Each structure stands twice: as C-alpha cells, then as structure tokens.
Amino acid sequence: MSLQLMTYLVVGATFALYIFIAIKAKASTTGEFYVAGKGVHPVLNGMATGADWMSAASFISMAGLIAFKGYDASVFLMGWTGGYCLLAMLLAPYLRKYGKFTVPEFIGDRYYSNIARVVAVICLITASLTYVIGQMKGIGVAFSRFLELPFETGLVVGMVIVFIYAVLGGMKGVTYTQIAQYCVLIFAYTVPAIFISLQLTGNPIPQLGLGSTMADGSGVFLLDKLDKTLVDLGFHAYTLQKGSTLNIFMYTLSLMIGTAGLPHVITRFFTVPKVKDARSSVGWSLVFIAILYTTAPAVGAMARLNLMNTIEPEPGVSLAYADRPTWFKNWEKTGLLKFKDKNGDGKIQYVGDKKKNEMVKVDRDIMVLANPEIAGLPNWVIALVAAGGIAAALSTAAGLLLAISSAISHDILKGIFAKGMTDKQELLAGRISMGGAILVAGYFGLHPPGFAAQVVALAFGLAASSIFPALMMGIFVKRVNNIGAICGMLSGLGITLVYIFWFKGWFFIPDTNMAPNDAAHWFLGIAPEAFGSIGAMVNFAVAYSVSMITPPPPEHIQHLVEDIRVPGIIKR
Amino acid sequence: MSNKDEYWRANIRLVMGCLVVWFVVSYGCGILLAPALNSIHILGGYPLGFWFAQQGSIYTFVVLIFFYAWRMNQLDRKFGVEED
Numbered sequence: 001m002s003l004q005l006m007t008y009l010v011v012g013a014t015f016a017l018y019i020f021i022a023i024k025a026k027a028s029t030t031g032e033f034y035v036a037g038k039g040v041h042p043v044l045n046g047m048a049t050g051a052d053w054m055s056a057a058s059f060i061s062m063a064g065l066i067a068f069k070g071y072d073a074s075v076f077l078m079g080w081t082g083g084y085c086l087l088a089m090l091l092a093p094y095l096r097k098y099g100k101f102t103v104p105e106f107i108g109d110r111y112y113s114n115i116a117r118v119v120a121v122i123c124l125i126t127a128s129l130t131y132v133i134g135q136m137k138g139i140g141v142a143f144s145r146f147l148e149l150p151f152e153t154g155l156v157v158g159m160v161i162v163f164i165y166a167v168l169g170g171m172k173g174v175t176y177t178q179i180a181q182y183c184v185l186i187f188a189y190t191v192p193a194i195f196i197s198l199q200l201t202g203n204p205i206p207q208l209g210l211g212s213t214m215a216d217g218s219g220v221f222l223l224d225k226l227d228k229t230l231v232d233l234g235f236h237a238y239t240l241q242k243g244s245t246l247n248i249f250m251y252t253l254s255l256m257i258g259t260a261g262l263p264h265v266i267t268r269f270f271t272v273p274k275v276k277d278a279r280s281s282v283g284w285s286l287v288f289i290a291i292l293y294t295t296a297p298a299v300g301a302m303a304r305l306n307l308m309n310t311i312e313p314e315p316g317v318s319l320a321y322a323d324r325p326t327w328f329k330n331w332e333k334t335g336l337l338k339f340k341d342k343n344g345d346g347k348i349q350y351v352g353d354k355k356k357n358e359m360v361k362v363d364r365d366i367m368v369l370a371n372p373e374i375a376g377l378p379n380w381v382i383a384l385v386a387a388g389g390i391a392a393a394l395s396t397a398a399g400l401l402l403a404i405s406s407a408i409s410h411d412i413l414k415g416i417f418a419k420g421m422t423d424k425q426e427l428l429a430g431r432i433s434m435g436g437a438i439l440v441a442g443y444f445g446l447h448p449p450g451f452a453a454q455v456v457a458l459a460f461g462l463a464a465s466s467i468f469p470a471l472m473m474g475i476f477v478k479r480v481n482n483i484g485a486i487c488g489m490l491s492g493l494g495i496t497l498v499y500i501f502w503f504k505g506w507f508f509i510p511d512t513n514m515a516p517n518d519a520a521h522w523f524l525g526i527a528p529e530a531f532g533s534i535g536a537m538v539n540f541a542v543a544y545s546v547s548m549i550t551p552p553p554p555e556h557i558q559h560l561v562e563d564i565r566v567p568g569i570i571k572r
Numbered sequence: 573m574s575n576k577d578e579y580w581r582a583n584i585r586l587v588m589g590c591l592v593v594w595f596v597v598s599y600g601c602g603i604l605l606a607p608a609l610n611s612i613h614i615l616g617g618y619p620l621g622f623w624f625a626q627q628g629s630i631y632t633f634v635v636l637i638f639f640y641a642w643r644m645n646q647l648d649r650k651f652g653v654e655e656d
Contacts, residue, residue: 066626071606074625078598081630085594088637089587093644207627211616221617239622241607249603274655276648279641286637290630297626565580566653 003379010383011390014184018394019164021177040175042277046284048175049268051182053080053285054292055131055396056138057456059185060389064367066300067307070238073300075251081286081293082252083259086468088282091260092269094475094564096278101270102403103263103467104411110474112557113482114416119489121407123466124263128400128407129441131262131459135397136445142389152446158390159442162397167431178399181391186291188388192372192381193295196302199375206298226305232315233308234352238301244525254532258460261468264396264403275567303371310374311350311359318347327373336363397441405434456529458500465492465535473543478561480547488543496535500528579651583644590640598629 040048058080066073098106104124108117136155139162143154190206197209201222214220227237236242259265268285269278310328311319321339331337338361339348350359369389372382409429414421421429466489473480473488480488501507503517515521517528526534552558563569601609606621614620618627648654 071622071625074602074622077626078602078629081633082594082598085590085633085636089590089640208615211614211618211623213616223617223619223622239610239619245603249599252598252603276641276645276655279644280638283634283637283641286634290634294627294630562576565583566576567648567655568653 003382006379006383007386010387014387014391017180018177021180040272042272042281043284044179045268045272045281047182047288048178049265049285050288051178051185051395052268052399053265053289054392055135056389056393058292059189059392060368061365063296063299064364066297067304067367068364071241072243075248075255077293079252079255080259081289083256084282084286086256086260088279090472091266092278092282093275095266096269096272097275097564097567102406102410103266104407107470111482111485116482116486117411117415119486121411123462123489123493124407125404127459127462128264128404129437132397132400132441133444134456135393136441138393140445142393155442155445159438162394163435163438167434178395181395182288185388185391188384189292190295192377192385193299195377196375197298200302206295210298210301226301229308247525247527247530250526250533251530254464254530255460257464257468257536258532261463263467264399267403299371303367306374311348318349320347327370331366331370336366337361401434401437404437405430408433461496461500461532461535462493464532465496465539469536469539469543475564478558479552480543481550481553483550484543484547487546488539491542492535492539495538496531499531503528575651579647579653582647586643590636593636597624597632602629
C-alpha cells in the first residue's frame with residue numbers, strides 16, 4: 001500500500017474515533033462543559049492532561065531541538081516536567097478544594113476585587129491565545145504535509161474539526177477525546193523509537209539504548225560515537241554544555257513556573273472528585289508525560305547520528321549528491337532541507353564551519369517526521385507518526401480554547417457584566433467565544449507573523465510572570481491583599497513583555513526591536529525566552545512589599561485562605 | 573496552637589523537603605554540577621550530569637509527586653482533616 005493511502009486510512013480512523021467520542025459525550029450543563037461534572041477518575045484525568053499538555057511543540061519540535069542542541073536542549077526536558085512538582089505541591093490540591101471553575105474566579109475572590117479578576121483574564125487570554133495560534137499553525141502544517149493539501153486548506157479542515165468537538169463536547173467530551181488522543185500520540189512516538197533503538201543498539205528500550213554500545217560490534221558507546229562524529233566535523237560535542245550556565249538555569253526556571261501557571265493545565269485538576277485525587281492526578285499526568293519526555297532524548301540523539309551517518313557513511317567519505325536517498329529528495333521539495341555545492345565536487349560536506357558547510361538548511365522541526373524514513377521503517381509507522389502529530393496539536397488547541405471561552409463567558413460576562421445570566425445563556429456565550437477564538441487563531445495561523453518560537457516564549461513568560469505568583473501567594477501568604485496582587489501581576493507581566501519586545505520587536509513587528517537579539521546585548525546574558533523567571537520574581541517582590549504598606553485583607557478572606565488549606569470542612 | 577495550624581506547619585515542612593530534592597536533581601545535578609558529574613558514567617555510556625538533565629531529573633519528579641501525595645494523605649488522616 002502506498003504511503004499516501006496508508007496515511008489517509010490511519011489519520012481518518014483516528015479522526016472518526018475522536019468525533020464519535022465527542023458526540024457521545026455532549027455536555028448538557030455548565031458544570032459538564034467546563035469541568036466534566038467533577039467525575040473523572042485521576043488516572044484518566046492524568047492521561048487527558050498529558051494529551052492536553054503535549055502539543056505539536058512536544059511531539060514534533062522538541063526531539064528535533066534536542067538533536068541539534070544536544071545537552072543545552074535539556075532546558076525543555078526539565079522545564080516542561082519539573083513544573084508539575086510545583087503544580088502538585090503548591091497549587092492543584094488547594095484550587096480543587098476551593099472548588100470553582102476557572103483560575104480568574106479564584107483570583108477575583110481571593111483578592112476580593114473585580115479588577116484583579118479582569119487582570120487575570122487578560123493574562124489568561126493572551127497566554128492561551130498565543131499558544132493556540134502556534135497550534136493552529138502546527139495543525140495546518142501537519143494536514144497539508146501529510147494529506148498533500150495546500151497549507152490554507154489544511155488549516156481550514158483543522159479549524160472545522162477543532163470546532164466540532166471542542167464546541168459541541170465541552171470539557172467532558174474533550175476529556176474523553178483527549179484520552180484517545182493520548183493513546184494515539186504515545187503509540188506513534190514510541191513505536192519508531194523502539195525500532196530505531198533496536199537497529200542502532202540492539203536494545204528495545206530507547207531510554208536504555210541511548211546509554212548502550214552500538215550494535216555494529218565496535219563496542220563503542222552510542223553517545224561517545226555521536227560526540228566524536230560531531231567534534232571531528234567541527235560541531236560542538238553533543239553531551240557537553242555550550243550556552244551560559246545562568247541562561248540555562250533561568251530558562252529552565254521560566255519554563256517550570258510557566259508550566260505551573262498555564263491556565264488550561266491548572267483547570268484540569270478542578271475536574272477530579274476529591275482533593276486527594278488532585279494530588280495523585282498530577283503525578284499520573286507526569287507519568288504519562290514522562291513516557292514521551294524520557295524517550296525524546298533517545299529520538300533526538302539517534303536521529304542526529306542516523307543523519308550524520310547517511311551523509312558521511314565512512315569517516316572522510318562524503319555521500320555524492322546524486323546518490324542521496326528518497327527522504328532527502330522529499331524534504332528538499334518542502335524547502336526545509338537545502339544543499340548547496342560550495343566546492344563543486346558533487347559531494348555533500350556537512351561540517352561545523354559555516355563557510356564550508358554545504359547543508360545550508362536543516363530545519364530542526366523535520367527530524368521527528370523524517371526520522372522513520374531516514375531509518376527505513378515501514379510505511380505504517382510513518383503514517384502513525386502523522387496521526388500522532390495531528391492528535392498532539394488538536395488536543396492542546398481544544399484545551400486552550402476551553403480555557404479562553406470559560407474566561408470570557410464565566411468570568412467576564414456572568415461574573416461581572418451580566419450576573420443574571422442563566423446556565424443556558426452562559427453555555428451559549430462560551431460556545432460563541434470559543435468559535436470566535438478559533439477564527440482569530442485561524443486568521444493568525446493563515447497569516448503567520450513568523451514567530452513560532454517567540455509565541456511559545458511569550459505564552460510561558462506571561463503565565464510564569466503573572467498567574468503563578470498570584471495563585472501561590474493567594475494560598476501561602478495570607479497578608480497579600482488586593483492592591484498588592486494587582487500591582488504584582490501588572491509589574492511582572494509588564495517587565496516580561498517589555499523585555500521580550502525590546503529584543504524581538506514591538507508586538508513582533510520586524511525591525512522595531514531596540515537592541516540586537518543576541519547574548520552580548522541581553523541583560524546578564526538572559527535570553528528573552530528565559531525572562532519569565534525574572535518577571536515572576538518581580539511579581540513576588542512587588543506584591544509582597546505593596547501589601548505590607550497597605551491594609552491587610554478583611555477577615556472573611558483570611559478565613560477563606562484557612563479553609564482552602566485543609567481538605568475537609570472547618571467548623572467555626 | 574490549634575490542630576489546623578499544626579497540620580499546616582507539617583505540610584510546609586514536607587513541601588520544603590520535596591522542593592529541596594526537586595532543586596538538587598534538576599538545577600544541582602542537571603545544571604550547576606553537570607560538568608563535574610560528567611566524568612562519571614552510569615547505565616553504560618551515560619555521562620552522569622547529562623543523564624540527570626535528560627533522564628534522571630524527570631524520573632525523580634514523578635517519584636517525588638507520588639511521595640508527596642502519599643505523605644499528605646497520611647497527614648490528612650493524622651490531623652483528622654480529610655474529606656468525608
């Protein structure tokens with residue numbers, strides 16, 4: 001069977017499954033729409049959170065980043081998993097005890113202020129929407145690449161699918177669909193990894209294969225061979241650090257805090273039956289995420305080694321351009337892989353020296369998709385990877401859209417401007433705002449401002465610098481009051497935004513940046529992507545000091561904080 | 573001092589302990605000490621600092637959350653503040 005037909009079949013079958021589940025689980029009450037009626041088992045909730053969390057960035061992009069950055073890409077691995085410890089110990093159980101639907105609702109009540117609630121909604125929408133735009137683009141690319149449609153058509157098909165199951169199903173539908181999507185994406189990610197690990201090292205477990213010796217009988221460790229191959233060609237050693245330690249530290253911290261502050265992930269833990277379940281459900285989420293995240297380093301390293309070995313089969317012997325394999329030709333057509341014969345010998349020189357390097361473009365995002373082809377795996381495996389990438393992008397987009405729609409309908413409309421709304425009207429408003437968000441995200445996806453990496457940085461930086469500190473202090477520091485929290489959120493958010501725009505251009509408009517975006521100009525060598533951690537520290541400091549010089553929160557708020565600190569009910 | 577304050581202090585102690593481990597495996601072994609640890613190899617060919625950054629810290633995080641959940645459930649019962 002041809003690859004094309006196989007891909008249609010596999011992607012089509014998974015889609016039929018998602019839509020079937022979404023229709024079966026149609027939400028009927030606001031509770032079911034937002035939080036699945038609080039009846040989702042912790043293990044299943046963990047699995048759905050895994051799918052919600054792992055987007056096209058985790059599935060398609062991350063292993064490619066690891067392949068080309070080696071050790072320095074560890075910031076993504078530690079950052080996007082370590083945040084779950086903060087979530088489990090500092091936020092999830094308490095927010096579950098509080099028992100409301102949305103993050104801004106908690107902030108508005110705890111800081112007894114509608115202004116605080118609106119500020120939280122603004123942070124939430126900005127962070128979530130920028131993230132959805134990235135997903136929409138991912139959906140468009142995946143559909144167009146594998147179904148061989150033009151990019152625009154692929155994106156519109158994706159928008160329709162997201163609309164159908166997120167808008168009709170609500171959280172209950174999304175939760176069960178995401179469980180199915182998790183199964184598809186984790187199977188699609190691990191199967192090729194197991195095949196490749198077996199080929200290279202003879203060990204079927206990629207996590208162990210990465211530390212094993214090569215299966216070619218040489219007795220050389222895979223990582224040593226990769227280091228040597230790269231260093232011989234003038235690249236940086238794979239397992240050694242290249243960037244500044246401070247930047248790596250801050251980058252990891254920013255991603256961790258951002259993970260714990262992203263509203264669509266926090267909301268997941270409102271959907272478990274008990275406080276006890278909220279604690280363990282975070283653990284289950286991380287188990288399911290860790291399966292992919294510990295496989296990714298093996299995928300990255302093995303893909304890089306296979307790529308190097310294809311281009312230079314023997315030390316000093318380069319592949320002739322005329323003999324290049326089919327996958328090479330296919331990716332050349334997309335423009336994501338480019339060769340330029342600089343010395344005119346008809347052979348491919350792939351070296352660290354920029355002047356001599358003839359692989360002028362190797363887009364890191366192609367590595368996960370190209371990996372099974374480079375390793376010569378069967379067509380069904382390649383089709384599976386396509387279905388997995390689409391599942392990852394769709395599930396995250398749906399979760400984010402839900403967070404946006406609940407912020408608009410529940411927090412802004414019902415909470416502040418139209419208090420007399422019935423449940424039915426609220427549900428309708430939620431669906432309309434979700435449709436609106438899909439159109440906005442689709443528009444930006446169709447006209448990408450060309451800032452995929454910046455979008456992710458902005459989303460995490462925003463969540464880290466604004467939402468997380470306000471939530472954490474709301475639980476752990478009784479003395480923080482309304483004025484302190486509002487000043488804290490605005491200053492943390494503000495300084496992070498200004499720093500990003502300073503180096504990336506105001507509102508990402510090209511050529512409006514105030515200084516060149518390189519390590520020499522950054523404050524203490526901290527990249528804009530890593531600055532969310534500084535923003536969070538500013539938020540903590542401002543909120544605390546402003547609170548100390550203004551009146552303490554009223555007594556009923558102090559009781560509220562005491563109540564959420566214990567799982568049971570306090571008798572007064 | 574009331575029961576509920578005792579419970580809260582025990583909780584804070586537990587969280588602090590867990591976060592120390594969290595910091596040591598990631599920021600400590602995975603970043604600050606990684607260059608020094610890389611001379612040691614484990615599980616075959618893994619340099620230790622590299623292993624902590626790309627594998628070990630993630631496994632530790634998982635164990636840490638379940639440990640925290642288990643201890644907290646014990647504390648809930650000990651101080652009689654669990655849900656009905």
